[in-house]
Amino acid sequence: MLADMLERLFDAHLDDAALARAAQGEWLGAAWDEIAANGLPLALLSDDRGGFGLSAAETGEVLRLLGRRAVPLPVAETMAANRLLAAAGLPLAEGAAGLAEGGTIAGGRLTGTASRVAWADKLECLALSVGGRLYRVPRAGWTIAEAEHALTGEPRETITFDWAADEGAPLAHDLLAEGAAIRAFQIAGALEAALDLTLAHTSTRVQFGKPLARFQAVQHELAKLAGELACATAAADLAGEALARGDLAGVAAGSLRAREAAGNGASIATQMHGAIGFTREYPLHRHTTALWTWRDEFGGQVHWARLLGKAALAAGADGYWPMVTSL
């Protein structure tokens, strides 16, 4: 079973010490090499392209797993970049890859910037969207302009391009949509982990002579957390299906609800943990900081809400429900 293989892989290479180093911005090169050796960068491609030939359900399972394990490497980004590159008929990444929009092309030269690219200094190439076309930009095509960071501590660098652009290829679908759909699955996975930790903590932590989970007020918060997880999981599936048929409004709907669940779920999980959930010595922070990071990436909440809200208003009172059933 693929999920079991991945769990063992992450168990072996992402121990607490490694995760703590990644939270300081350190590249876990050995872990990346193992992940790459197991074929994960191509996981979303069909068998004949060297991929895993996964069903939609299996794709969701793998992407949620990356979120559940808070893998501090650009594995999901590389998978998505390769999916886009393959769809466009461009060469695949030969190492870690990123997803970005930005830059301008004039006179055959790519210049300008892209902001907050995950692990930009460590990537082999970038799947870059410029003016509706996709370019496979090699690492030599950019320099690091500013070293910024996500709330997880992982790098998000702003980069400056200077590259003799090739022809590129037409984009199969919106690059932000690709990133937003991937993040929705990761959010659902991180909420799985947050619920598991919260259930374990409240079932074992004793106050007033009984486990916290015996208190009705706590039980009801756990129920709300389960509701947010359910919504995030369904939202990710919705976004993934919409992406496959090129429906941006559907990606917006799924992405938005997952982003909302990220914030709601992280709040409940932290509150139910008490002070221990607010520390770096207890693992919840890996998931909450990831949730607070991912919910604002690849077009923020406002970007996607505006896109979907415009579609709703354009549909009008009579067309609204038919629009909802098409999502």
Add this chain to the structure above:
Amino acid sequence: MTAIPFPSPPADTAAVTALRSEFRGFLAEQLKDRTPRQRSDNWYGFDRGFSRAMGQAGYLGMTWPKQYGGHERSAFERYVVVEESLAAGAPVGAHWIADRQSGPSIIKYGTQAQKDLLLPQIAAGQAAFCIGMSEPDSGSDLAATRTRAIRDGDNYRITGTKLWTSFAHEADWVILFCRTGSGGPAERQAGTSQFLVDLKNTPGLTIRPIIDLAGQHHFNEMHFEDAIVPADMLLGAEGQGWEQVMSELAFERSGPERFLSSIELLKQLIAVLAARDSDFAQITLGRVTARLAVLRRLSRSVTAMLHDKADAGLQAAIVKDVGALFEQALPDIARELVDAEPDPRAAAAYAGVLGNIVLNAPSWSLRGGTREILRGIIARGLGVR
């Protein structure tokens, strides 16, 4: 890992798509004179003429065997009819309960004679049902039911009071949940049974109206004073009432009626905002639409589970809990965007719909299992209760 599976619902088949289009045409014709204010009654609208038209057109009992007047269509085809009815604000009250849960209970537990008598009437839109569960001292704590049926020859004699029975004054039948055993402390859930009670022809039964907060008459008190019900109207086995009621609830809690109650307000809000060029309106409607789309997916996912005979009690409770939060939030979301004084009798569509929704919304997290009960069920599903 704590898994709460919500399997992906199947993509719409050609049959589902065709049905949706055909049924939208049916509704447009049937509801052409219905005002927004009337549509905002949602499933509290009660119109026998409409229900008969639904029956004649083959839109009731859709998944049931043809021998009982059903149409042997898929659960997803039925879902289309249900959600399109609600989204259009159709007056579904005269067939709603029967089509959703009474009929399926009769199919599952009924005798041949009960099926032959009642299912064709329900499928024809001619038999309205209501739910006889709550009592004065037994609301959320359903197992505390006190209404008692005692066997007397070929009959049962029933004594007790049922409360909050929506449409008891209009309906033809009630499925009555009551106690048939001794009802001692050891026997709360065991020793209960369900009966099919003819509301129009049962000596000893009186029905009294209870006017709700909105000034409307949906609720009733049903008083049984040594009321006589034929023994062959026992539904299922004596003593199995609790299990039967619990299996009904997954059908009752997961449908689109658990998040579409204020859909007419959302549509009227869009009508008002479409004339504006407001960034805030766009962003807000985007977020609302995302919540609605995901709830719809969760609800269709439970339909898929029920179709596969999976136990979906936990998932249904989640749909109803999250769904009620959504439909109850809409009035306040609307109030952040549009100024209007709510008035259910207003001439203006928007104020009228807002008034009706504001007055009715509090009931949505009470009916069919309170928010607190649902969260308890979810907590039990998580293994902490």
